[in-house]
Amino acid sequence: MTRQFKLTYKFTIIILAILAAMGIGSIILLAIGADVTKTYLVILLEPLKSTLQISEVLLRAIPLSIIALGISVAYRSGIINIGAEGQMMMGILGTTMVALSLPTLPKIILIPLAILTGALFGGLWGFIAGVLRAKLGVSELLSTVMLNYIAAQFYTFMLRGPFLDPAEKTLGGAGTPQSMRLTKNLWLTRFIPRTRLHTGLFIALALAVLIYLLLWKTDFGYKMRASGASGRAARYGGISVGWYLVVSMVISGAFAGIAGAIEVAGVHRRALEGITAGYGFSGIVVALFGGLSPIGIIPASFFFGLLIVGSDMTQRLVGVPANMINVLQGIIILVIVSTKMILADPYLMERVWRWYQRHCKTKPEVEA
Amino acid sequence: MQKITSLRMEHITKQFPGTLACDDITFSVGEGEILALVGENGAGKTTLMNILMGLYQSDEGRILINGEEVRFRNPNDAFSAGLGMVHQQYMLIANMTVVENIALGYKEAWSPVKLDLAKVRARIVEISEKYGLAVDPDAYIWQLSVGEQQRVELVKTLCLGARFLILDEPTSALTPQETDELIVLLKRMKSELSIIFISHKLQEVKNLCDKLLILRHGAVVFEGETADHSMGDIAALMTGHEVELPVNKEEACNGTVVLDIRNLDVQSDRGFLALDGFNLSIRCGEIVGLAGVSGNGQRELAEAINGLRKVERGEILFYGEDIANKSPHHIIESGMGYIPEERNTEGIVPAFSLKENLILKDTERDEFSAHHFLKNKAIEANATDLRVKFDIRSPNTSVAAGSLSGGNIQKVILAREISRRPKFLLAVYPIRGLDLGAAEFIHKQLLEKRREGIGILLISEELDEILDLSDRVAVIFKGKIQQVLERKDANRRTLGILMAGVHDDQTV
Numbered sequence: 025m026t027r028q029f030k031l032t033y034k035f036t037i038i039i040l041a042i043l044a045a046m047g048i049g050s051i052i053l054l055a056i057g058a059d060v061t062k063t064y065l066v067i068l069l070e071p072l073k074s075t076l077q078i079s080e081v082l083l084r085a086i087p088l089s090i091i092a093l094g095i096s097v098a099y100r101s102g103i104i105n106i107g108a109e110g111q112m113m114m115g116i117l118g119t120t121m122v123a124l125s126l127p128t129l130p131k132i133i134l135i136p137l138a139i140l141t142g143a144l145f146g147g148l149w150g151f152i153a154g155v156l157r158a159k160l161g162v163s164e165l166l167s168t169v170m171l172n173y174i175a176a177q178f179y180t181f182m183l184r185g186p187f188l189d190p191a192e193k194t195l196g197g198a199g200t201p202q203s204m205r206l207t208k209n210l211w212l213t214r215f216i217p218r219t220r221l222h223t224g225l226f227i228a229l230a231l232a233v234l235i236y237l238l239l240w241k242t243d244f245g246y247k248m249r250a251s252g253a254s255g256r257a258a259r260y261g262g263i264s265v266g267w268y269l270v271v272s273m274v275i276s277g278a279f280a281g282i283a284g285a286i287e288v289a290g291v292h293r294r295a296l297e298g299i300t301a302g303y304g305f306s307g308i309v310v311a312l313f314g315g316l317s318p319i320g321i322i323p324a325s326f327f328f329g330l331l332i333v334g335s336d337m338t339q340r341l342v343g344v345p346a347n348m349i350n351v352l353q354g355i356i357i358l359v360i361v362s363t364k365m366i367l368a369d370p371y372l373m374e375r376v377w378r379w380y381q382r383h384c385k386t387k388p389e390v391e392a
Numbered sequence: 393m394q395k396i397t398s399l400r401m402e403h404i405t406k407q408f409p410g411t412l413a414c415d416d417i418t419f420s421v422g423e424g425e426i427l428a429l430v431g432e433n434g435a436g437k438t439t440l441m442n443i444l445m446g447l448y449q450s451d452e453g454r455i456l457i458n459g460e461e462v463r464f465r466n467p468n469d470a471f472s473a474g475l476g477m478v479h480q481q482y483m484l485i486a487n488m489t490v491v492e493n494i495a496l497g498y499k500e501a502w503s504p505v506k507l508d509l510a511k512v513r514a515r516i517v518e519i520s521e522k523y524g525l526a527v528d529p530d531a532y533i534w535q536l537s538v539g540e541q542q543r544v545e546l547v548k549t550l551c552l553g554a555r556f557l558i559l560d561e562p563t564s565a566l567t568p569q570e571t572d573e574l575i576v577l578l579k580r581m582k583s584e585l586s587i588i589f590i591s592h593k594l595q596e597v598k599n600l601c602d603k604l605l606i607l608r609h610g611a612v613v614f615e616g617e618t619a620d621h622s623m624g625d626i627a628a629l630m631t632g633h634e635v636e637l638p639v640n641k642e643e644a645c646n647g648t649v650v651l652d653i654r655n656l657d658v659q660s661d662r663g664f665l666a667l668d669g670f671n672l673s674i675r676c677g678e679i680v681g682l683a684g685v686s687g688n689g690q691r692e693l694a695e696a697i698n699g700l701r702k703v704e705r706g707e708i709l710f711y712g713e714d715i716a717n718k719s720p721h722h723i724i725e726s727g728m729g730y731i732p733e734e735r736n737t738e739g740i741v742p743a744f745s746l747k748e749n750l751i752l753k754d755t756e757r758d759e760f761s762a763h764h765f766l767k768n769k770a771i772e773a774n775a776t777d778l779r780v781k782f783d784i785r786s787p788n789t790s791v792a793a794g795s796l797s798g799g800n801i802q803k804v805i806l807a808r809e810i811s812r813r814p815k816f817l818l819a820v821y822p823i824r825g826l827d828l829g830a831a832e833f834i835h836k837q838l839l840e841k842r843r844e845g846i847g848i849l850l851i852s853e854e855l856d857e858i859l860d861l862s863d864r865v866a867v868i869f870k871g872k873i874q875q876v877l878e879r880k881d882a883n884r885r886t887l888g889i890l891m892a893g894v895h896d897d898q899t900v
Contacts, residue, residue, distance in 0.1 A: 242764045243755035250752065253743040259700060260730070260738045261752035262721035370409040378451070 029380065033373055041363035048359075049352045058344045066341050067334035067349060077333065079219035083291065084329035086224045087112075087283040089321055091307030093235045094279025096316040098150075100239060101272035102252035102265075107153055107168025108280040109304025110175030111146040115281025117182055118145030119210075119288050120203050120295040124187065127207035134209045139227075139285040146281020147274040149175060154273025158266035164273070172304075180297070187295060202296035212290040222290035231279070232318040239317075248272050280304060309357060331356075396474050396556045396586060397423040397458055404453035406439055413439040414450065415611040421556075421603075426578065426587045428601035428618060430594070431630055432827035433797045436610040437590050441558055445477050446470040471497070476554020478545045478562055486534040490527055491516065494548045512551075519550045523577060535662050537687030557581075558588045561825060563596055575600050592827055594623040595856075606630055627828055635828045637860060638835050640679065640842070644863040644879070647676035650847045651697075651816055656706035656716075658692045658871075666692035668871040670706070674816075677845040679838065680876075681852060681862030683887050686821075689871040690851045691733060694820050697849075698730050699723045711815065724753050729814030731805055733821050733851075735798065739805040742794025746786055747775030749793040750808050774811075782807040783833060799830030806837055817841060820851045835861060855884050869893045 046064065053060045071077045091108045098105040105111075118141040126134065149171055156162035180201065189204040191197050212222040239245035250258040251265040252272075258265050287299050310328050314320030335349030366372065400420035406413045414436045421427045431437050443450045446464030454461050457473060464470045470477075484493050491512050495501055498515065501508040516529050525543050533541060542562065549557065559578075563571045578587060578600060591597055597604065598618060606614040606629045614629050627635040652673040660666035666689040674680045684690060695701035696716070697708055703716040715723050732738040740749045751760050751771055760770055775789035782803045786796055793804055802822065809817065819838060823831040838861060842848055852858050858865055865882040867874040867890035874890045 241766055243761045243766055244764055246748070246751075246755050246766060250741050250744065254737060254741040256734075256738050257741045257752070259720060260698070260732060261741075262719075262724040264719070264721065374407070374409050 029377060030373070033376060034367060037363060037366055041359050041366075045356050045359035048355050052348065052351055052355075053344065056344070056348060058348075059342060063338055063342050063344050066338045067331070067352070070337045070341065071330050071333040075216065076219055079216055079221035081326065081329040081333050082221055082225060084332045085325040086222075086228045086290070087287050087303045088307055088310050088328050089228045089325035090231055090283040090286070091280050091303055092310035092314060092321045092325060093231055093318060094276040094283075095307055095311040096314070096318075096321060097235060097239065097248070097279070098272045098276035099311060099316055100252045101248040101268055102255060103154065103157060103164050103269050103273055103276075105150065105153070105168055105273065105276045106165060106308065107149065107171050107175075107277070107304070108283075108307050109300050109302070110168070110172035111149040111277040111280035112284040112287075112300045112304050113175045113179040114149045114277075115142035115146035115284030116288050116295050116299055117179060117187075118142045118281065119285040120182075120187055120206065123206040123210045123288075124203065127209065129209060131209045134207070135212070135289065138210055138289060139282055142281040142285030142288075143278040144281070146284065147278035150273040150275075150277020150280070151270065153277075154270035157273075158269045183295060183297060189294075200296070203294045205294050206288070210289045211293060212286070214290075220291060222286075224286035224290040227282075227286060229322075231282070232322055236318040280307075283307075313357065313360070394458070394474075395423070398456075399556060399586065400456040401440070401444060402454050402456065404440060404443060404450045404455075406436075406443060406448060406450050408439075412610050414443065415609075417453075417607070417610075417612055419605050419612070419615060421586045421588060424582050424586060425603060426582055426589055426601045427603045427605060428597040429588055429590045429605050429607070430592070430597060430626065431607035432829060433799050433825075435607040435630075437607055438560065439610075440607070441477060441560065441588070441590070444470065444558065445475060471552060471554075474553070474555035475558065476549035476552060476556065477558040477560065478542070478549050479560050482541045482545050484533045484541055484544060484548075487532065489530050489532050490536075490544050490547075491529045493533060493544065494551050497548065497552050515551050516547060519547050523547075523550065531662075535660070537691060540687050555585050556587075557585060558590070560590045561592065562589070563591065563593060571596065592825075592831075594626050597626070598623060608632060630827070631829050635832055637828070637832050637856075638839055639860045640839055640863065640879075642843070645675065645677035645845075647678065647845065647847075649673045650676045650711055651849065652709040653693075653697075654707050654709065656693075656696065656708065657704040658689075658696045658701055659704060660689075660692055665704070666871050667696065670868075670871060670873060672849075672866055672873055672876075674847045674849050676847045677842060678863040679842050679848040679850055679861050681850045681858035681865045682868055683852065683855065683858050683865055684868035684891055686853055688868050690820065690868060692871075693868075694730070694733065694818060694851060697723075697818060698728060727815030729809040729812060729817040731802075731809055731817070731819040731822050733824075735801050735805055736794065740793040740801055743792055745790045746779070746784070746793050746796070746804060747771050747789040749804055750775050750778055750811075752808060753812060778807040778811055782837075799826045802826060802830065802834060806834060810837060810841060815846065817846055817848045818851070819848060821853070822850070823854070823857060824852075831857075855887055858882075858887070859884070867891055 050060045053063055071081050091112065095105050095108060119138040122138040122141045123134065129137065153164050153167040153171060156167045157164045183201040183203065187203040189202055191204065192199050192202070212224055214220060214222050239249060247258070247263045248268045250261065250263055251268045255265050283303065284299070288295055292299055306328055310321060310324045314324035331353050335346045335353070338344045338349055339346045398420060402418050404414050404417045417440060419427070429437050439448065442448045444455065446467045446469050455464070456462070462473060464473070491509055494516060495507060495509060495512040498512050501511045513529050516527065520527050525547050527544050527547055533544070536544065546562065563574060575596060589601055601618050604614065604616060604618045604626065605612060606626065608630065654671055656667050656670040657665055658667040670689065670693065682690065692701055696703050699715065699718050699720040699722065706716065707714045708716045710726060710728065713726065715726065736742065741752065751774065754760055755766065760767055772789060778784070779786065779789060784800050784803045784807065786800060793801060796804065822834050822838070826834070838848060838850070850858065850861060859882060863879055864876055865879065865887065866876045867887060869891065870893065874895065877886065
């Protein structure tokens with residue numbers, strides 16, 4: 025098989041995949057009477073047209089990537105964490121608690137303390153699911169989803185009760201369930217003027233490096249991956265699989281907690297409803313989409329940030345409802361995931377190669 | 393249903409990425425014939441048979457049944473033509489019972505609204521009585537030993553009405569008696585149907601088969617009458633060189649007892665006592681062969697020794713320390729080496745690379761990590777070294793271990809276990825399903841370790857393997873030791889009788 029053929033083959037499949045995704049999407053856009061070309065241009069290019077827009081994309085990518093990193097650790101260790109949404113809420117509560125009770129601490133102490141408390145709270149939430157699975161064999165799919173419900177209610181309770189902004193309780197307040205504006209000492213620096221992009225970006229990148237080192241460069245990561253890849257062989261090799269399940273779930277929850285802490289400290293500067301914004305679930309897709317490795321998760325989270333911002337803009341610029349853009353996102357993801365499977369199939373490539381040789385013999389062959 | 397009087401494969405060629413699995417293979421099987429198909433692992437036997445069974449399509453060539461060309465697009469086509477295959481890897485669903493597994497393919501029991509399990513059960517009873525293949529229809533597959541699973545496969549194929557049998561190493565899990573019985577049975581069956589018999593065991597091939605087809609590197613190297621050639625000739629044709637399995641001829645050493653198992657009770661997955669007052673002791677520098685039909689407690693024994701299964705009662709003294717119910721990690725650290733029965737799923741992490749698998753038990757050791765960071769260079773060097781020493785055939789040290797052939801996977805496990813310098817070695821069915829070359833290599837390694845003074849417990853069903861290697865032979869039956877024999881007192885007959893559960897003193 026020639027190198028030239030291989031490249032052409034892969035390129036053709038990618039082109040076909042893009043055409044397929046756009047084709048299916050077009051049918052849906054036509055059905056709602058939208059301008060197909062314009063919608064596509066807006067969703068994919070508009071968010072990249074200015075520094076402000078790009079910063080907004082990156083802003084979405086920060087929590088997505090941190091959550092996805094945590095999910096990849098759990099997934100690699102053989103446990104599927106669907107509870108990032110709840111773990112993120114717990115993280116937000118932890119951070120808010122620290123900031124509300126110790127507002128006078130200097131920035132250099134308060135920020136790490138608040139983020140670590142967020143990690144601790146999220147980690148605790150992950151720990152519960154991990155222990156239930158390791159000790160009692162409770163499916164993590166069940167426990168993490170249920171813990172999401174509990175966290176959501178607890179979150180609402182805290183925002184309406186203990187954390188409620190005193191100003192909202194007064195006559196002039198609207199009673200919005202949110203905390204008061206948190207101390208400036210918690211705020212992450214916004215390092216590009218007139219944008220909201222904050223230093224959480226560097227934390228996310230640092231965490232990506234950390235996870236890469238942890239999973240692939242340490243004996244600890246080796247054992248986690250072995251437990252996930254084949255629990256039986258890991259146990260045979262003397263690895264306490266159950267323990268690594270719990271640890272990986274704690275790490276996963278802690279990362280969701282950190283994502284929550286950073287969203288509060290970097291973007292909203294107070295705890296309010298809707299901060300999680302489905303990041304906990306999108307994070308699963310980002311993790312899988314990024315091939316469960318930091319190297320893939322970083323671009324994947326950027327791409328998803330792009331889709332989130334892009335769908336916002338189509339609503340405003342083309343009048344296509346953001347919900348429809350979610351449908352388009354779903355199609356794009358399905359197509360890309362299927363394409364990855366097709367590209368990974370050597371037998372198919374072999375068949376196409378032989379078909380090509382049989383039918384295109386007129387061309388002179390370039391043997392590698 | 394029409395009888396299959398002749399089957400012919402002509403000019404079969406099959407290319408896989410990177411290898412030519414079948415290279416212009418032609419052969420035929422006539423009425424009432426048994427054709428032996430032999431060759432080393434990776435010679436293309438399984439691929440050839442998968443083409444015959446419609447699992448793969450050949451790139452070139454054709455298949456003729458009773459002189460007419462047939463095309464099998466999928467296994468169902470092959471089934472309906474009357475071909476039935478018992479695969480080397482059992483095609484059984486672990487979470488289903490025997491009846492349910494057989495019902496899967498037994499279309500007569502299906503109707504749009506109901507699955508008639510009673511009908512399937514009746515058919516199983518009929519077949520298993522007719523052929524003397526005992527199976528428990530209500531057992532779950534995961535509860536069965538490898539040998540029992542193979543029996544289920546045989547019953548399944550016969551139940552589905554096969555008129556032409558392809559048996560991929562059918563005897564690798566049977567006792568000598570069962571093997572002899574199977575061979576008698578197959579000889580009787582050949583008046584009804586033709587058989588392709590794939591085996592590494594040349595003795596069986598000589599006993600059973602009329603014709604012989606030898607493959608090497610995907611091509612036919614020999615086709616002809618079995619009777620004209622000695623086993624040595626066949627082995628040499630298969631491997632391309634002379635092969636001789638090593639034999640332990642040395643004096644038994646009277647070293648100290650290193651592993652002493654006393655009154656061990658261990659439960660099976662099904663909840664009964666798989667080991668019931670089990671006693672056995674092994675000295676350093678000796679190989680004790682544990683013979684027995686699989687499913688008599690061997691798996692439970694191996695797992696209990698390695699801390700992978702709970703011990704209910706009794707003790708396992710390893711160099712004086714009771715390791716019963718200790719963690720696997722602790723037992724590994726105290727010097728236990730273990731070659732497990734399930735080499736593909738337990739002995740290696742299939743998705744991990746060759747070099748990663750070689751350090752499965754040693755990631756914490758200073759040699760391979762410092763401050764928890766893995767030393768990639770040392771890991772690579774270790775793999776490069778062991779790959780040569782243990783003749784592991786792989787393109788490089790980074791390939792996924794799961795992609796290697798059975799023999800090479802076993803060499804990876806052996807390399808890891810032996811290079812760790814264990815104080816004791818537990819080898820469970822170490823050459824099951826391996827070709828002669830690999831078996832020879834592994835036996836030599838075991839004898840070498842014995843000479844170095846390591847105690848070895850060899851669990852096997854293959855009496856030749858046990859008799860070749862052991863200093864003493866213990867026979868296990870229903871979780872108890874039947875008897876322990878010195879090598880000079882052990883022979884195929886006595887062992888076979890003991891393995892069937894008859895005490896020596898009961899025979900006349």
